[in-house]
Amino acid sequence: MVLKEILLLFSFLVSHQSMIRAETTVRQIATFNAELYPEYCNPFDGFGTVCSPYEYRAGYVADAVKSSLVDTDVVCLQGIYYDVDVNTIVQGTEQLFPYSFSFNHDTMTGSYEESMHAPCSDDDRDGVEQVAACENDKCHSETDRDEYIGCMEESCKVNPAKSMTDVFLELSDTCIACIVLGTKRNAMDCLKRKYAVNPTGLLLLSKHNITHYERQEFPHKHEIVRHGFLHVKIEYIGNVVCTVMQPNLGDKYIDITETTNSYAEKNLEEAKCLAQKTSGLKNVIIAGCLNTSPILTKGKVASQFPYSIDVFKMAAFRDPISESYYGEYASCTYCFSDDYVKERYELEGYDGYIFDHVLVKGYHVVSEKTFHSEGSSKIVSIRFVRLLNISGRQSETVDGS
Known part of the structure; x- marks a missing residue:
């Protein structure tokens, strides 16, 4: 490589490095x-x-x-x-x-x-009541979220053809979040505005x-x-x-x-x-x-x-x-x-x-x-x-x- 090419390469490297600096x-x-x-x-x-x-x-x-x-x-x-x-x-x-x-x-x-807005709307009310009934009858003692949901799936059915998973699928996303995160361990609380979720x-x-x-x-x-x-x-x-x-x-x-x-x-x-x-x-x-x-x-x-x-x-x-x-x-x-x-x-x-x-x-x-x-x-x-x-x-x- 000739001297001119070396100088051009060095100049490019210096210029490239000087293009970036840090704020003080x-x-x-x-x-x-x-x-x-x-x-x-x-x-x-x-x-x-x-x-x-x-x-x-x-x-x-x-x-x-x-x-x-x-x-x-x-x-x-x-x-x-x-x-x-x-x-x-x-x-x-x-x-x-x-x-x-x-x-x-x-x-x-x-x-x-x-x-x-309450996390669960009036459109969610029927589903919330079904969740609350299962919660009170079968799953009130579960302390972990995964155990709580698992209990809902395994222990409760609305009818022979409808599981609690089907009920959750009908609920709004904010309603599901409120129920799973918990209020005072009563799903019906999620129909109240004071439990509005972020x-x-x-x-x-x-x-x-x-x-x-x-x-x-x-x-x-x-x-x-x-x-x-x-x-x-x-x-x-x-x-x-x-x-x-x-x-x-x-x-x-x-x-x-x-x-x-x-x-x-x-x-x-x-x-x-x-x-x-x-x-x-x-x-x-x-x-x-x-x-x-x-x-x-x-x-x-x-x-x-x-x-x-x-x-x-x-x-x-x-x-x-x-x-x-x-x-x-x-x-x-x-x-x-x-x-x-x-x-x-x-x-x-x-x-x-x-x-x-x-x-x-x-x-x-x-x-x-x-x-x-x-x-x-x-x-x-x-x-x-x-x-x-x-x-x-x-x-x-x-x-x-």
């Missing part, structure tokens, strides 16, 4: 799985009809956000399934996070108004102006609990996706419509949906409880649905939470206090799973951390700077920026 302002995003839903309680277990975990945690989530995340720019919350809790958190944190978005916000203006349980809080709002459910319909994502564009930060994906609900696979064959398959489909949705974006963050734990060669983290996290890696996302794990004692993102983590004896030799992730594409990660809030809810956060072209400008369009 460090931003922070956190994912917080609050898991605010009433657990099913045996009415004879001493707790009566009030389930203590939800009743205890519902009142302090807003305070936990304000006290633990003062320096955070964006918070992706999961498990905020009831509209009354959305209202409490939005109002309780609005001085620190004046901008918010959920499935109950207006997609044009981003404004929030408390829902005026579909998918997602809520995003931001210190900076949100310039684009989008929400979408994953393709599956008539889910036991629906999953989906919020996609927003935030000033100074860019594209942020807040999501929750299909968890492993147990050894017995339950799917009302039988559109997939396993929880792993459903989780993988959701990962592919998000990867496709963000494929044209240069700067994007996906935060939330993905319920997929990678295969790591270091430490004692167990894998679960690992092919799903591989989908994101093949789509050029980094996974700094997993990358930062070097075999230390498990912090809460993969601790056994998580409702979806199996008992320790079933994972002998492992510390747990990594379920909570903040995936990044087009950003430089400065640091990451995981910690508890009061009541064992877990918070995962990263500090980052956005990578820009040499002009320092970012396109105002959603696609491709």
Whole structure:
């Protein structure tokens, strides 16, 4: 190669590298799985009809956000399934996070108004009464969601030709969500407005102006609990996706419509949906409880649905939470206090799973951390700077920026 060609090649490499630079302002995003839903309680277990975990945690989530995340720019919350809790958190944190978005916000203006609709409508009433009768007669002592649904399927029939699965298929999605998540363990409560639901349980809080709002459910319909994502564009930060994906609900696979064959398959489909949705974006963050734990060669983290996290890696996302794990004692993102983590004896030799992730594409990660809030809810956060072209400008369009 002649000297002129070498100089031209060197000039190209220098020019290419100088086209990319990082912003100087460090931003922070956190994912917080609050898991605010009433657990099913045996009415004879001493707790009566009030389930203590939800009743205890519902009142302090807003305070936990304000006290633990003062320096955070964006918070992706999961498990905020009831509209009354959305209202409490939005109002309780609005001085620190004046901008918010959920499935109950207006997609044009981003404004929030408390829902005026009961999760189960009058059209659902007959089905709700049939569920309530089965619940009271046969399944009132089941404490897990999968056991509750399994009991419904096995123990009750409306008539010889109509099963409880058929009843659920006739109910609206919000009605199914309310019944399965629980109120005070009475399906009839889902006909009341005070139990209005926030579909998918997602809520995003931001210190900076949100310039684009989008929400979408994953393709599956008539889910036991629906999953989906919020996609927003935030000033100074860019594209942020807040999501929750299909968890492993147990050894017995339950799917009302039988559109997939396993929880792993459903989780993988959701990962592919998000990867496709963000494929044209240069700067994007996906935060939330993905319920997929990678295969790591270091430490004692167990894998679960690992092919799903591989989908994101093949789509050029980094996974700094997993990358930062070097075999230390498990912090809460993969601790056994998580409702979806199996008992320790079933994972002998492992510390747990990594379920909570903040995936990044087009950003430089400065640091990451995981910690508890009061009541064992877990918070995962990263500090980052956005990578820009040499002009320092970012396109105002959603696609491709």
